[in-house]
Every structure is written in structure tokens, then in C-alpha cells.
Amino acid sequence: MKRFSDFLIDQTEMSKVLFEKQEMKNRSKDSHDKYFFSTILFFTNERDPKKNKTLENLKEILKDTHVALKVFVAEEVTYEANNNEIKIWDKKESIKIKDESNVDTIVIARLGAQDSEMCCECIKELQEWGLFVINPIQSAKRASNKYQSAVLMQRYEIPQPRFTLLGKDDIEKGMESLSEKLKMIYDNWSEDNKEQEYVVKLLDGHGGTGVFMCNNKNILAMLQAMFAVNEELELLLQKKEEADGGDIRVHVLTNRTEQKILACMKRVKLSGDFRSNVSLGASAEKVELTKEQEEIALKVARISNMPWCAVDIMPLKKGSNPEIGDNVVLEWNSSPGTDGISEVIGENFMGILLEAINDISELVLQPKSIGYREEMTFFIEDKQFDLEAKFDTGNGSKSSTLGCDKVELKGDKIEATINGEKYIFKRHGSSNPMVGQVREERHTVLIDEIKIGTRRFKNAEFALVDNRKKSTPVLINRDLMSKMGYIINPTRKDMLKGEMF
16 A cells, blocks of 8 residues: 555655646636635545546536645545644545645545545544535435434434335245334235335435335345345335325535525436436426425435435325325435536536535534633734633623733724734624623624634634633633534543543
């Protein structure tokens, strides 16, 4: 296996790289460089954009921007990580995550990333570091397991076909033992009723593969054949519902404080096939969602715990199943293909997605525990300094607080002495917290950048307090903790340093 050092380049190549970077900066002045991120790490199973529609769309969107696209083939990924940096490489690409962070780098993880344990662990490291990941590997894996997804939807009362899990033990006694599971699908189950049909799915199938239909006449023979090939196999069994002409795929973005439907399309099933996957050749067309379909899609996206979620909703023939209603959710997808959707909406879908996540304060980072007091770094102008901060989950005030040696308001400017150094800020706003029985008016400013652990945040709003006589000079409020993805462990102090108390 190659080492990361094998990918380091010589001085001549380095000069070429620096020249290209400068050229990119020069070009960026005239291009639509509207994204806060400057690098995208794209993990996939195919590097060739001609064979990877999502990658092709992404390259098209980024071609005139300053954003660097790093494409890694999942099964080739190797990485090394410590507290100071993460090194990632495959056979053709490499990067060192050190100066890069959640303020300038995002990650797009496609389905192929889940097939490599090394790649999964690498993405988890990036999540811990604080990089925004579409989609977080743990949530993506759950979405890829059709039974786990069905159980979660059942818990939140999402309308879906009746289902059960099948294993080899369920056919040990033939139809006698299988019938116990089939009765979970049909209350009036009868072996003689050939109208009772089922959809059988591999738990990790995608793109319409690993799905077939059967009925009471042939289900036992089919299952016996499958379990003879693989005794460890588990299958999801669903009731066959009466579809009203295909299904609807709804792309939903879930941000920190809001949700939005990015796009949707109706997939018309193939002639003679009950499946409606575009990857199998089904056609796609425009569709207008009903209020109920919108509500279902948004609710599924919320419980999925994924920023980008594609929800597959199947409209039912009117009155075909009064128990459920007019719609059922077939599944949700953590790595939806972009085949069809761009053509239907008449716009590159990846451009819509990147626009929708282009607000760093709205991105949901994976939660990370910290102590109730931690050291943090402030970056102001060309200076940086460390201060101890207290994290207060009960603090719902408008801004966090920074204690200063001295604060003076001079017009729209604020002069503040912090850690013995004088700084001049533009007044951003005000905060009016209750301090004891008194409501104080405080001036707020935007700090260029802060860093807690490996996570950074730009333009953080802080109220400047003159001669704040507290045990810690900095008080972090709930809003900033939420933006940075931190949750507090009340039993730990300086957790990022490994200190207990």
C-alpha cells in the first residue's frame, strides 16, 4: 500500500501548483464565486463523470468557480488522523486537512462510500473535525437498511405499506411457519387467496435492484430458493399496494432552523414492471405535490437526520386502502441519483443543492461533546489569542459574551481592549439580556473567526462587556453552540483537552 508521502510533489511541481492557484484566484474575480466553501471532498465508487451523472452535474456547476473538487474512489481510500490533521489519499488524489476546516470545506458522500469500512471511518473523522457532510455516514447507513427505515417510520406514524422481516427460520416448516409472518401483512390472510400479493426487498438494495413481487402461490418456493443460496439473508416483506401510476421522488433539504423542498418529479413505471426507477429506464415528469405529500416528505426528512433526503411517495388509488389514506412512503434515500430530476426541472439539480447549503450558519454539523468550560481561540484582524469560555445551555440571549478590559462606543465604532490589546470594531447591533433584576444594553460586534477544538466559525456575534467580573471571560450561548454542533457534557471540564474536572 502506498504511503501518503508517496504523493508529495517536488519543488518544480509545487511551483506549478502555486501558479495555478494564483491563476484561479485571478479568474475568480470575474466568476460567480458565491460559495462560502472553497473545497469539496467527493467520495464515490466511480471517478469517471461519464459514468457518474451526479459527478458530471457537479463538475458542470463548479467549472467557473474557485471551488476545488477532490474526487476519491471509496474502495481505494486510505487515511491517517490525529488531533492536528487528517491525511486522505487514494490512487490518484490526496489532501491534508489541517488549515482547511468546516468554514471552507464540505463533504459529499455517495452510496459507494458505505461499501468501504476505511472510507466510512474516514468520513466519520471528517464529521468529528466539524466538516459538513452530505450525508452523515451513520444516518446514511440506516437509510440504506430498508427494515430499519420502516421501523423508524412506524415509530413516527408515517404512512407506509404493512411490513415484516423475513429470515430462514420463517420457512423452516414451510407455509405453516411462513403464514405467521404473512398474517402480519393481511389480517384476513388465506393461503387460497391468490389476490394477496407481496413486495419482497433486499435490505440493502438500491436503484430498484433486489426487489420482486410474489403472491401466496409462489412466495414459499421463491423464498426457499433465496435462502438456499444465502442462509444469512434477511428480507423485507411488504403488502403490495395499488399505485396510482408510479411514484413521486421529493428532494428535501433540512437545515438547522428550516426545511425546504428542492425539487420533485413523478416517476412513471415501466410497462409490464411494477418498479418506477429512472435508473431502470422509467420516465420522469413534472408533478405538483399535494399538501399531504409535502407534509409527509418534510416529516420523513426530519426523522432521517440527513441534510439531503430523497423521499419516495406512492399515491394510491382512491379508496384502495382506507387504513392508510391516499399516500404511502416506499423508502427514503441517502444517496439519490440525479438521473431525470435535472431534465424534469430544467436546471442542474446540483446547483440547486449547493445554493441551498450556502449559508454556514444554517448547516447542521454532527454533534460533538465538549466540557462545560473549554479554551477557545479568537482570530481578530491579524492577531489571535486564547481565552477560557463557559458554555451555558441556559443562555438563550441574542449573542455570546466577550469580557473586555475596556469598551468605548465612538459613533458607529467600538474601541475595545481585550487581553491587553486594543481593537476597533464596527458596531453590529445590540443585546439586551437580563442580568439579575436589571436589563442591560450591550453593543455587539462580529468577530472575524473563532475556533473551539477543530471547529471554526466566521463572523460570530459577540456582545462586548466592560470589566466583566466572572470566572471565565467568555460566555457561549445556545445559538453559537448549535451552529458549531457542540453539546455539553456537564460532568466534564476541558473535555477537548481530556480533563475530567
